[in-house]
Amino acid sequence: MTDSRRNRPYEQQLAAARKFIEDNDRFLVVAHVNPDGDAASSTSAVGWMLERLGKRFVLVNEGTMPKKFDFLWGFERMLALDELPSEERYTCIISVDCADEARIGQVKERFAADAKLLNIDHHPTNDSFGDVQLIREDAAATVEILYDLAGTLRLPVEGELAAAIYCGLLTDTGGFRYSNTTPKVMRIAAELLAGGVEGHRLAELVLEKITYAHITVLKQALNTLSFNEDRQISWITVSQDDIRLTGATSEDMDGLILYPRNIEGVEVGLLFKQTDEQTVKVSFRSNGKADVAAIAQRFGGGGHVRASGCTLKGGLQEVVERVVKEVGQSLR
Amino acid sequence: MTDSRRNRPYEQQLAAARKFIEDNDRFLVVAHVNPDGDAASSTSAVGWMLERLGKRFVLVNEGTMPKKFDFLWGFERMLALDELPSEERYTCIISVDCADEARIGQVKERFAADAKLLNIDHHPTNDSFGDVQLIREDAAATVEILYDLAGTLRLPVEGELAAAIYCGLLTDTGGFRYSNTTPKVMRIAAELLAGGVEGHRLAELVLEKITYAHITVLKQALNTLSFNEDRQISWITVSQDDIRLTGATSEDMDGLILYPRNIEGVEVGLLFKQTDEQTVKVSFRSNGKADVAAIAQRFGGGGHVRASGCTLKGGLQEVVERVVKEVGQSLR
Numbered sequence: 001m002t003d004s005r006r007n008r009p010y011e012q013q014l015a016a017a018r019k020f021i022e023d024n025d026r027f028l029v030v031a032h033v034n035p036d037g038d039a040a041s042s043t044s045a046v047g048w049m050l051e052r053l054g055k056r057f058v059l060v061n062e063g064t065m066p067k068k069f070d071f072l073w074g075f076e077r078m079l080a081l082d083e084l085p086s087e088e089r090y091t092c093i094i095s096v097d098c099a100d101e102a103r104i105g106q107v108k109e110r111f112a113a114d115a116k117l118l119n120i121d122h123h124p125t126n127d128s129f130g131d132v133q134l135i136r137e138d139a140a141a142t143v144e145i146l147y148d149l150a151g152t153l154r155l156p157v158e159g160e161l162a163a164a165i166y167c168g169l170l171t172d173t174g175g176f177r178y179s180n181t182t183p184k185v186m187r188i189a190a191e192l193l194a195g196g197v198e199g200h201r202l203a204e205l206v207l208e209k210i211t212y213a214h215i216t217v218l219k220q221a222l223n224t225l226s227f228n229e230d231r232q233i234s235w236i237t238v239s240q241d242d243i244r245l246t247g248a249t250s251e252d253m254d255g256l257i258l259y260p261r262n263i264e265g266v267e268v269g270l271l272f273k274q275t276d277e278q279t280v281k282v283s284f285r286s287n288g289k290a291d292v293a294a295i296a297q298r299f300g301g302g303g304h305v306r307a308s309g310c311t312l313k314g315g316l317q318e319v320v321e322r323v324v325k326e327v328g329q330s331l332r
Numbered sequence: 333m334t335d336s337r338r339n340r341p342y343e344q345q346l347a348a349a350r351k352f353i354e355d356n357d358r359f360l361v362v363a364h365v366n367p368d369g370d371a372a373s374s375t376s377a378v379g380w381m382l383e384r385l386g387k388r389f390v391l392v393n394e395g396t397m398p399k400k401f402d403f404l405w406g407f408e409r410m411l412a413l414d415e416l417p418s419e420e421r422y423t424c425i426i427s428v429d430c431a432d433e434a435r436i437g438q439v440k441e442r443f444a445a446d447a448k449l450l451n452i453d454h455h456p457t458n459d460s461f462g463d464v465q466l467i468r469e470d471a472a473a474t475v476e477i478l479y480d481l482a483g484t485l486r487l488p489v490e491g492e493l494a495a496a497i498y499c500g501l502l503t504d505t506g507g508f509r510y511s512n513t514t515p516k517v518m519r520i521a522a523e524l525l526a527g528g529v530e531g532h533r534l535a536e537l538v539l540e541k542i543t544y545a546h547i548t549v550l551k552q553a554l555n556t557l558s559f560n561e562d563r564q565i566s567w568i569t570v571s572q573d574d575i576r577l578t579g580a581t582s583e584d585m586d587g588l589i590l591y592p593r594n595i596e597g598v599e600v601g602l603l604f605k606q607t608d609e610q611t612v613k614v615s616f617r618s619n620g621k622a623d624v625a626a627i628a629q630r631f632g633g634g635g636h637v638r639a640s641g642c643t644l645k646g647g648l649q650e651v652v653e654r655v656v657k658e659v660g661q662s663l664r
Binding site: 175176183207215219 | 400507508509510511513514515516517518519521522523525526530531532535536539540541542543544547550551554555557563590591594595596597
């Protein structure tokens with residue numbers, strides 16, 4: 001509700017979250033739309049803890065949880081919105097990994113008028129919605145906060161809870177590779193491994209498995225791999241035909257842009273994705289020399305210094321030429 | 333020399349290694365031929381410690397250290413064998429990450445007749461060569477042992493030493509993904525990060541950077557991606573022409589086999605690499621259902637249950653058909 005609550009010391013926030021859970025029964029646990037690994041893992045972890053505490057609960061998401069997370073505890077109980085009884089309304093809500101209410105999506109329509117909400121999240125952009133906040137911006141993932149919450153609730157971090165927390169850490173840190181891989185993340189991981197979590201199996205399942213659509217769209221995209229003259233800019237394109245023929249979803253196209261970006265000598269990697277005949281989504285990744293937030297802004301987009309995006313009108317080839325020219329100028 | 337020395341308690345081995353270093357001056361530090369990340373990082377780490385201790389030393393490898401490790405301390409001092417003064421002979425040797433003397437390669441020719449050798453390694457297959465052994469099979473990487481040795485030598489694990497150790501852990505655990513990612517590995521990583529190591533930068537440098545030759549040979553290989561009828565077997569081929577045209581070295585082809593293996597539903601991934609008109613190297617990777625060591629053995633090769641290889645005579649297409657048929661039968 002107010003920012004003051006969020007600015008409470010972390011221990012107080014944990015205690016308030018504990019009280020919210022202990023004082024109530026029958027929770028609706030919801031993660032953000034288009035759930036990623038941390039959203040799925042956090043849903044599983046909260047469910048596991050509520051089950052241990054003998055509470056009743058429903059796990060829900062606006063859409064369907066990606067099948068790749070089917071090894072998580074409670075996966076079969078994670079309902080899509082259209083699987084919820086339509087007349088049911090819920091009064092105790094726990095949102096996980098949602099930076100604002102909009103991220104809850106249409107699940108919000110099932111909240112009772114007098115619903116109370118516990119907001120557990122790690123995004124710096126969290127707007128402190130809800131009635132009780134458990135928000136820690138310097139956590140690498142929401143599961144890191146849930147690890148602390150388990151301690152506050154005096155629940156052992158073991159078995160499927162430990163696996164869910166490890167899975168959320170793995171996915172939100174890109175396999176312990178991003179800059180959010182803090183000493184605390186590694187200490188928690190060490191403890192979970194010591195407790196028996198099969199980290200290598202989880203890494204295989206959530207980081208290494210690829211879909212058939214991913215490999216076919218990757219193959220198409222690599223056939224378009226191009227460079228500017230000095231090879232500081234590299235790009236790939238995905239046409240509407242590619243998307244249609246491969247059946248690739250946007251999840252299947254995750255990570256494509258890393259191929260041009262990671263090539264030695266490349267300063268800026270670009271991905272051009274044709275969304276309709278006259279519209280192209282452009283993603284920019286910089287290795288540090290170019291400020292791609294500034295470049296994307298010039299095209300009406302935005303983002304970060306090293307990762308940004310914009311959407312342009314025009315044919316695929318025409319957009320490629322315009323953008324590559326602009327990036328080239330900024331590298332000079 | 334003898335296995336009994338190797339079976340000394342770890343603390344005694346560390347003390348013996350310390351004595352070897354303290355009692356001598358002017359060392360030749362050598363890692364295995366075709367050095368990988370742990371070999372390069374261990375060379376750097378030992379050099380850093382010797383420098384701190386005011387010792388003289390030469391860092392050498394039979395070949396050239398891969399350029400991707402050029403950020404390591406002392407990289408510019410890591411000589412190839414042909415850069416060593418040819419008349420020079422060395423009496424104090426420290427070998428790192430070498431399971432047996434053969435792994436030292438031709439550098440051995442520069443050892444003095446009365447040379448003494450300290451063997452620091454983590455391979456279970458280490459044959460305890462040398463005069464002083466510091467061997468710990470359950471270490472994920474040789475740098476993990478060097479972390480302990482720094483403690484024994486009362487040297488702070490900081491700066492470039494910390495970065496070298498992190499780099500060796502990263503590479504030998506596949507970015508904290510393999511089953512050798514123990515709680516101890518993660519605790520050391522936590523400590524190194526807390527001390528200021530930029531783990532995400534190191535991960536980018538050693539795990540994510542790809543060569544131009546890699547991306548071009550990957551593109552060629554993906555264009556050959558094939559499946560058997562039930563899609564449990566997937567394979568890619570690299571012809572002699574592909575190797576010639578892309579200039580790919582065997583290092584550039586590292587990881588290619590993971591593409592077919594990681595596709596959902598695939599049980600066995602195969603890579604067929606044509607080494608000459610009538611010879612094909614086959615690599616097998618299993619996700620658990622098939623024992624690919626047994627399959628490779630049937631073709632005169634060998635390896636592990638989940639990772640194996642063999643070399644067959646015949647044309648590329650002919651070998652593909654023979655091997656896929658055999659794998660198919662073992663999956664039935």
